[in-house]
Amino acid sequence: MAYDFKKIVGSFAIDGELMRCERYGEGHINETYLAEVNEGGKTVNYIVQKINSNLFKNVDKLMNNIRLVTEFNREEIRRRGGNPDRESLSLVYTKTGAPYIYDEESGGYFRIYIFITDAVAYQVVEKPEHFYQSAVAFGDFANLLAQFDATQLYEVLPDFHNTAKRFRDFENSLNADKLGRAKNVRKEIDFVLKRKDYCSRIVDLLKSGKMPTKVTHNDTKLNNVMLDAKTGKYVAVIDLDTIMAGSICYDFGDSIRFGCNPAAEDEPDLGKVNFSIELFETYVKGYLTALGGSVTAVEKENLAFGAILMTYECGMRFLADYLDGDVYFRTHRAGQNVDRCRTQFKLIEDMEKCYDKMCEIVNKY
Template sequence: MHSVLSSFALLGAPISCEPFGSGHINGTQLVVCEGGARYVLQHINTHVFREPEALMRNIELVTAHLRKKVSDPRGVLNLVPALDGKSFVVENGAYWRVYELVENSVCHQSADASLFYESAVAFGRFQNQLADFPAEQLTETIPHFHDTPVRFAAFQRAVAEDAAGVSHLIQREIDFVLSREAFTHTLTDLQGADELPLRVTHNDTKINNVLFDAETNKALCVIDLDTVMPGLSVNDFGDAIRFGASTAAEDERDLSRVHFDLGLYKAYVKGYLSTCGESLTKMEKVMLPVGAKMMTLECGMRFLADHLAGDVYFHVSRKGQNLDRARTQFRLVEEMEQHWAQMHEIVEETD
């Protein structure tokens, strides 16, 4: 039993503490107490999140705001306070937090159209419920996380340095990114001109960051709030499409299996706008397809930059995996460009 548990206001003494979930960033354990209360204990990864107290402050502010907007207590994560009143405990330099377990819920790793729609409902609702929250109150816990021009500049440095000595083998992929430099400025330029508002964004809008009711499969709440910070709503939308509307795994080697599924895109647009359409501006809606392409291109260039650097950031289990990841993203970008008019039409028709 982890000694840190005695520092949290749990209902009953802990009787078990076992590994839980499939997350890769934070160590997560399921805690069961006498009387049946169940909790989720997490060790915050301070190698990834360098400002854990600012991160926890973000989560406190956002969950408190969301709690005012939900009727089902399972509609928002609930932090368990430490005995000193804080939302976290520091033990031997390590940061820990505890959430109440969201009972009768399930997490899915992949989705068909109906589940993808439900995940869109959840992330749209999250955006809508936080539309009146002043995003500037939140700390940018990972600076320039979705600042695509900054990511592009980092890519250019990776090409110039060519630490792994592979640039001559992947010139086609490098040129693919370089030829889209002007596009990378689209959203940041609009934000700079005050045409896209600063929002509270989740920044990791995969389906496995939504909890669903175990019986009905209806979306309950959004989880994994560590990357909640100020950002653009279209990037949250876009990251969900990048990951969820692909027909293949992110590191698929056979590109003939990688396609942008317009049907899944349509399902997500419908679900997303059903819950946040009224709170988004006209420009945000117009830019939804741009967000999808932007996040896919950005992710691809990050994978390719890491391949050029020698696989120093993203974990790889085999040689060339980051290159394969980059190629799948670029294939999706190409197909989005081929369906560009349809992507915009779907948004217009849904709205």
């Protein structure tokens, strides 16, 4: 539908005239637009987003999460002599000081961010340097927020990386076996059951306080990193809708899960699915170099395990969805969720075989 962007943008503390506002980027969750504003004869760009309130039910708490984290980030960046408008996702507040508006005419929630200039986001890793820069980005993101009290964040997606609960959900799907599919994937089911002990390790460390609870991004893909258009170096981390409290091992592990496998996530030929120890070292080097002294001993001890855990959790979720009738993850062909879980389990087998080497690499940096 068409939105009255002049009215929407006019609700925010922007001193200028809106020239145009058009769809922008490749995001699938929120509707994103690029607004061009004439501010005293100079064109200034902003990102306008209509928030997906069907997915994010409590917009107020979602936006408070983003407000808390971005303001903390901006202050840390100022303290180290950086440019917060460029190096952090930055909200533009409304004229009344709120981080978003509700537009009654469209029934939509809108927010505006400062546009990060002279920077690009890649959809796929085109060369190892991209993967390295994403590691630096998320390592620095974790370092900036190391002293932030993550317990004040609203849990946008409850129990998102509570692997112990994910296992119970899997057991429920298996026991129900609504469509009688369990007989087709007995090997995969046994794979999950055999590794049940993986589930509670990080959860228990967090619960006991032995591992610190920190801010997690929870969507550590390359396309959520802005790279300098000229130098190719990391500029800023974007898309903070899923920030929550958790372990840095989750973000690290999920990056490894999808970044160290050259094959597609649903590749039917498992011969093409391989864990790259070289790419693992590339990521570890960038991540730990940027994270610096803020990483604790128990976090470092569990980084390599985090890669296995996040791969296990993801594969288990694909398998459970297959048992449930392919109702959560979008599929385009029969058996796609089975192929997805098999790629994850192949990666786990590879990682288990070279786990000692993975730990050596982590300890090297």
